[in-house]
Amino acid sequence: MTLHGLQGVDYEERIDFARLRADRFRRCLDAMERHGLDALILGKPWNARYAAGFRNTYVAGKRGFSPTAIVIRESREIHLFTSNSNGVPPTVPLDHLHLPHWDPANTTASVKNVLGPVARGRIGVDAMSPVYAELFKREMPHAAFVDGEVAMREARAVKTHEEIECLKISLAVAEAGMYAVVSSLNPGVTERELVGVFGEAIARLGVTIPAVDGTFCVVPTSGDEISTRQWGQAPFRELVEDRPLAAGDLVALTSGALYLGYASDVGRTWQCGDEGVSPQRRDLHRRWAEVYEAMELACRPGNTGADVWRAAATVNPPSPMPLAHGIGLGFEPPVIGLDQGRELDQEWVMQPGMVLVLQPYVWREGVGGVFSKETILITEDGCRRLSNFPYGPLSG
Amino acid sequence: MSEAPVQSKAASVRMLRDLAASIDPARMRRQRFLKTVEAMERHDVDVLLTLTAPNVNYVCGARIPLSESGREQYVPVVSVVVRDKDRPPHLFTPTPQGAPPDLPAEHVHPPLVPEFAQGVRQMVDSLRRLVGPALDGKVAVDDLTAAMYTMLPELLPEATIVNGVGVLQDARMVKTEDEVRCIRMAQVINEGAAYDVLEALRPGVRESDLTATYLRSIYELGATGNALDAIWQVTPQMLRDGPHTLNGELAFVTVPNDRIIRDGELIMMDTCVEYLGYGSDLGRTWLCAMRPHLSSQQRDQYQRWREVFERMREEVRPGRTALDLRRAALHIGGPKPWLSHHYIGHNIGLALAEPPFIGTDLGLDYEESMELKPGMVFVLEPCIWEDGVGVYRAEELLVVTENGNEQISDFPHGPWAGE
Numbered sequence: 161m162t163l164h165g166l167q168g169v170d171y172e173e174r175i176d177f178a179r180l181r182a183d184r185f186r187r188c189l190d191a192m193e194r195h196g197l198d199a200l201i202l203g204k205p206w207n208a209r210y211a212a213g214f215r216n217t218y219v220a221g222k223r224g225f226s227p228t229a230i231v232i233r234e235s236r237e238i239h240l241f242t243s244n245s246n247g248v249p250p251t252v253p254l255d256h257l258h259l260p261h262w263d264p265a266n267t268t269a270s271v272k273n274v275l276g277p278v279a280r281g282r283i284g285v286d287a288m289s290p291v292y293a294e295l296f297k298r299e300m301p302h303a304a305f306v307d308g309e310v311a312m313r314e315a316r317a318v319k320t321h322e323e324i325e326c327l328k329i330s331l332a333v334a335e336a337g338m339y340a341v342v343s344s345l346n347p348g349v350t351e352r353e354l355v356g357v358f359g360e361a362i363a364r365l366g367v368t369i370p371a372v373d374g375t376f377c378v379v380p381t382s383g384d385e386i387s388t389r390q391w392g393q394a395p396f397r398e399l400v401e402d403r404p405l406a407a408g409d410l411v412a413l414t415s416g417a418l419y420l421g422y423a424s425d426v427g428r429t430w431q432c433g434d435e436g437v438s439p440q441r442r443d444l445h446r447r448w449a450e451v452y453e454a455m456e457l458a459c460r461p462g463n464t465g466a467d468v469w470r471a472a473a474t475v476n477p478p479s480p481m482p483l484a485h486g487i488g489l490g491f492e493p494p495v496i497g498l499d500q501g502r503e504l505d506q507e508w509v510m511q512p513g514m515v516l517v518l519q520p521y522v523w524r525e526g527v528g529g530v531f532s533k534e535t536i537l538i539t540e541d542g543c544r545r546l547s548n549f550p551y552g553p554l555s556g
Numbered sequence: 557m558s559e560a561p562v563q564s565k566a567a568s569v570r571m572l573r574d575l576a577a578s579i580d581p582a583r584m585r586r587q588r589f590l591k592t593v594e595a596m597e598r599h600d601v602d603v604l605l606t607l608t609a610p611n612v613n614y615v616c617g618a619r620i621p622l623s624e625s626g627r628e629q630y631v632p633v634v635s636v637v638v639r640d641k642d643r644p645p646h647l648f649t650p651t652p653q654g655a656p657p658d659l660p661a662e663h664v665h666p667p668l669v670p671e672f673a674q675g676v677r678q679m680v681d682s683l684r685r686l687v688g689p690a691l692d693g694k695v696a697v698d699d700l701t702a703a704m705y706t707m708l709p710e711l712l713p714e715a716t717i718v719n720g721v722g723v724l725q726d727a728r729m730v731k732t733e734d735e736v737r738c739i740r741m742a743q744v745i746n747e748g749a750a751y752d753v754l755e756a757l758r759p760g761v762r763e764s765d766l767t768a769t770y771l772r773s774i775y776e777l778g779a780t781g782n783a784l785d786a787i788w789q790v791t792p793q794m795l796r797d798g799p800h801t802l803n804g805e806l807a808f809v810t811v812p813n814d815r816i817i818r819d820g821e822l823i824m825m826d827t828c829v830e831y832l833g834y835g836s837d838l839g840r841t842w843l844c845a846m847r848p849h850l851s852s853q854q855r856d857q858y859q860r861w862r863e864v865f866e867r868m869r870e871e872v873r874p875g876r877t878a879l880d881l882r883r884a885a886l887h888i889g890g891p892k893p894w895l896s897h898h899y900i901g902h903n904i905g906l907a908l909a910e911p912p913f914i915g916t917d918l919g920l921d922y923e924e925s926m927e928l929k930p931g932m933v934f935v936l937e938p939c940i941w942e943d944g945v946g947v948y949r950a951e952e953l954l955v956v957t958e959n960g961n962e963q964i965s966d967f968p969h970g971p972w973a974g975e
Contacts, residue, residue, distance in 0.1 A: 166814075204625065204629065205625055206624075206625065206626055215811055216811075217784070217785065217787070217809050217811055218624075218784070218785035218811070219783060219784055219785075219908065220622040220623065220624065220625075220781065220782065220783050220784070221608075221609050221610075221622055221623070221625060221628055221783075222607075222608055222609065222625045222628040222629050222632070222699075223608075223625065224608065224698070224699055224721060225699070225700070242802075243801060243802055243803065243807070243897035244798075244799045244800060244801040244802065244807035244808075244810070245799045245800040245801075245807075246799040246807055246810040246811060247810070247811050254800055257802055258802075259802050259803065259897060260897070261917050262899075262913055262916035262917050262918050263916070263917050263918050263919070266917055284702075285702055285705065286702055287629075287699070287700065287701060287702055287705075288700040288701075288702060288704075288705035289698075289699060289700060289719075289721065290696075290697060290700065290717060290718060290719040290720065290721070291719050291721065293700065293705060305705075305706075306706060307702040307703055307705070307706045308702060309671065309701070309702040309703070310702075352775050352778065352779075353775055353776055354775075355771075355775045356771055356772040356773070356774065356775030356776055357772065359767075359768070359771030359772065359775070359782070360768045360769070360771050360772035361768075363764050363765070363767040363768035363771055364764075364765065364768045365764075366762065366764045366813075366814035367764070368763075368764050368767040368785055368786065368812050369624070369785050370771075370782075371623060371624050371627075372621055372622070372623035372624065372627060373621045373622045373623065373780075373781045373782065374621075375621065391652075391666060396653070397653050398621060398651050398653050398654075399619060399620075399621060399651065399653050399654055402778065418624060423624060423626070480650075480652060481650075482631065485630075489626070490624045490625060490626030490627070491623070491624065491626035491627035491629075491630060491631075492626060492630070493630055493671070493672075495630050495631055495669065498631070498666065498667060498669065499666045500666065500667065500668060500669050500675060500678050501669055501672075501675070503674045504669065504672055504674060504675070
């Protein structure tokens, strides 16, 4: 698999970012057309990145809704709310930048002004807040505000050629971080320190944002070991503590990087120290691989999320984590294998160009658990693995 | 004026042990829950539904790993509270490990998926089962997915949906003792890491290299998360060299990148770590140079910064308002000592910037209505900038006490302060 370097160069074509932006914008406009949207008001940072190429200051976690980008279908205009041109791609003219306000009433006036006559049309919003819901209704009484998130989800689901190249780089960066982690996996290092080891390694490559404050946690070997309730599911620790690792600990390692917004999600289960791995643990890894392969086989065009779920349905106790999720600009739908999402699993149909993280968890009382992940791309006749990291001591 | 560098990374480490031991998370959770219900009473709200991690943490103490926003959107942590101090909140979470130990097992549920139409219907069914007829009353929500926004009026025809952000801002504004200690922890961790970064700062390193050092250091010191893509903004000497700005002022914040830092450049740094959800805020201006030299105009900028800050600090006491702080900042005359698209002050807590805000378009009436009370934690951040001369921006944290304030931040101002 070819992989591009991170620098810009003149002697070969690497990622064509103009094409990346153009393809994404076209997919966004197509989705607007299918959904009959005259405009989109986007507040989610990844939606603004997708439609407009806008890189905002990254703050972890979900923020309350505030308009960030506006897309007008007929005129193909993109407008952004930002005080300067930093992070704004050359495709957005300077007179389409608008000062952000702290007072939602002032922002609403600005939105109305940008929309002009379109403020009487069908306008998709990707999220909302009670304050903006009231202000929009009052200031733009002739607009029909509808769910625009559905259109954005649809646009983003199938990845363009350049997006897949970005995802591959993001994976390679996260894998580099993971190599630094497994080389530091010595008795005495704390779970929390490993978060820093991963972050340092990816930032040394120029990528400053981990997609998640990773999990570098000792896997519980007994259901009583952790005090939290798991609804009959396998026990798992996800939040790191100041816990020093001991030789022989089984450790779930997962984290990811954000390369130009494109997320990676790498996961491996490793044993701490140089001791030999017990046959029971090797068995557990074999069982994980068996389940994973069954899931991978289910990933082909026309199949649904329910097929992926069924491939892992024999795992007992079931995993508290989703069995699979989409990935692109951040964590994306589908989220397969949640109790509340059975209906959604069924509805989600695979198409070539979709990218999924498959992450079964196999746990046995007294032995521990294996939580590893692979990233796959749905192709014309099946799927192809994008991730590439060894399984380490457990695989023998 | 000169400030001796009394601090160091080693001193930070020593402080952290005692500070961590002084925090009582169970007491903090109990007090925050009671304050939430009291705020619901003041706002006459029957049910409070929260879908954002800081508010869920406030209401019931649940924690999830910090991540990019997508993960939290599609598998959110959600809590629901009814207006009754004897009924514990319900929690829907993808991270059962982060559920507080004092929440009864039957109050912890698998995650909801309200980004999807089916998920909203399931959410309403679950809430109905758990809170009953209260769901037909006044329901405050802090966030709406697009699906909730379009579907809730139909699914809850009897309910009045109101702004839950305001209810929680009200509850969260005055911090408990434990909350202030968490902010202090975060700040000490952040400052400890900043000593490491200062040591790594020299011409020839990249902004991203500074982030590498920073990330390694904050987790060694015990951070529970990194809240912001750390900013090491190389400041343009002239406005015309920098990004285009809409108001003719200095561009700030610009996004971090892999640019190599060169001799003599000014770095506006801004970083935020998290401790149990609480943020720190460390902002300074650094000079990256083999032989650091400041012009007399740059030294004057620091003196002006110092004077604005001290004037403001004198006003940080119970009974004063946010407007008094704005006026104190303007007392010095001349250009406004902050960037007008930004602010000169804000509070900090579970969010990196919380109300009251000082110096924004929210206006003078808003600022006058924001009265200072003991337990509020302010970040004051004057920014003195002149095209062609340079900039001095720094942030200090102050907690309002019974008869004044106490400074939480304690990081040197480097060559500006004659160090």
